[in-house]
Each structure stands twice: as C-alpha cells, then as structure tokens.
Amino acid sequence: MDCLAKYKPNPPKVNLTFDDIAMYQYTGGTTGVSKSVILTHGNLSKQVQQINAWFPTFTRGKKTMLGALPYFHVFGLSCSMNLTVSLGWNQMSANRGN
16 A cells, blocks of 8 residues: 555556457367457457446445456456456455465
8 A cells, every 4th residue: 555655656648449459368269279369448348348237236346256267268357357347346266276
C-alpha cells in the first residue's frame, strides 16, 4: 500500500479498439497439438458482459470468488479471472500447485 500511495498512476497513452489482439490463448483443441487462438479485446469484454447478463444480481466490489477453474483455459480465464477483475472482487485461487 505504501508503494501505491507513493507513486501516481502513469499509464501509457495507447489507442486500442475491440478488434485489437489482447492475447494468444494456447490450446490443444481436440487434436492434442498445441496451437494459438487469437482473442481480441472485444472477445474478452463480451465474454465478461455475457456472464454479467446471466447474473444481474452480482454487485461490484462485494464478493470473493474461489477460482477453481484453471486460468490457462479460456473458461477459467473468463469465468474466474476476468469476471472477478471486472467486478472488483477479491479472489482466492484453488489452483495452487503443491
């Protein structure tokens, strides 16, 4: 908290659109051969918006989510990580390796 209080936010100024690439999600798909799938900012945003539409009673900053889905899978990335961030929730991860 001291570090956050000491420095002002200084994000770079960039021009992004929903069509810009946000990440490459690596997947084995159904063949088991790894390949990358392009996800745009629009893909990730719409996934979270869709989840929010299904659960209209979810409130911002009022919950803690147990992220039991693996984040390396797009289902865990969207339903656990990105939804939690978008709603300002706390998160506990069940994916802690031993």
